[in-house]
Amino acid sequence: MRSAPPPQLSVVIPIHNEEGILLSAVHDLLARLPRLEKSFELILAENGSDDDTVAIAKQLAEAHEQVRMFSLEQADYGLALRQGIEQARGTYVMCDEVDICDVDFYRRALELLEAGGCDLVVGSKAMPGAQDRRPLVRKTATFVINRLLRITLGFKGTDTHGLKAFRREALLPVAQACVVDRDLFASEFVIRAGRDKGLTVIEVPVSIVEKRPPSIDLARRVPAVLKGLARLYVAIRMER
Secondary structure (H helix, E strand, O other): OOOOOOOOEEEEEEEOOOOOOHHHHHHHHHHHHHHHOOOEEEEEEEEOOOOOHHHHHHHHHHHOOOEEEEEEOOOOHHHHHHHHHHHOOOOEEEEOOOOOOOHHHHHHHHHHHHHOOOOEEEEEOOOOOOEEOOOHHHHHHHHHHHHHHHHHHOOOOOOOOOOEEEEHHHHHHHHHHOOOOHHHHHHHHHHHHHHOOOOOEEEEEOEEOOOOOOOOOHHHHHHHHHHHHHHHHHHHHHOO
C-alpha cells in the first residue's frame, strides 16, 4: 500500500488543560480549513494536561483523518511546539493557539509565503493595525517580554508569541537550533530566524480576542521566563 502524500499545510497547536474549548475549536477549524484549498493536517501537541484534554484529543484524532496528536508528560509549551514542528509534514507550517485558530491569518500568510518574498510570517498583536482585545494584564505581559527581548537581545520586531507561518524546509533547522523550551521557545525561534541572513521575516497585524482565561497562571510563569531569558541571552551572545 502506498503511503499518503504529505499535506501542503500543517497546523501545529500546543494544548494544555483545554477540555472546555478543544472539541469546539477543532471542529470549527476543520470546517474552515478547506476554504484555503490546500491539503492539510492538524497536529495537537498535548503537554502535561491533568483534565480530559488527552481523551478529547485522542477522540478527535480517531474521528478525523487529518488530525494527529501526541502527548508529553510535562507541561511545556515550547517543547510541544518544537516537537510539533519536527513532526509536521507540510510544505507550510502554521503555529496557532487553540483559543485563536485564525484562518484569515493562514490565508494572508500563505499568500506572502507563496509569493516568495519571505520565509517566516509573524502575526503581531502589537504592531500598528493590530487589535489586541485581551485583558490588560495579558497585554502588559506581552509588552514587558518584548521590551526585555529588545534590551537583552536586540530584538527588532514587535511580537514573538502566538501566530506564525513559515516554510518548513527553511525554518526547521532554526527550530532544532533553539536551546530553550517552555514560554521562550517561540521567542527564540523568531529571534534566531531574524538573525539568519539567509531568511526573511515579516510581521502582519492580527486581531486577538481572549476566548478563555490562560490555562497556566501568568504569575507562576514568571520565574521560568526569567530563567529562560538568562539562558537565551548567554546562548545568543556567545554565538556572535
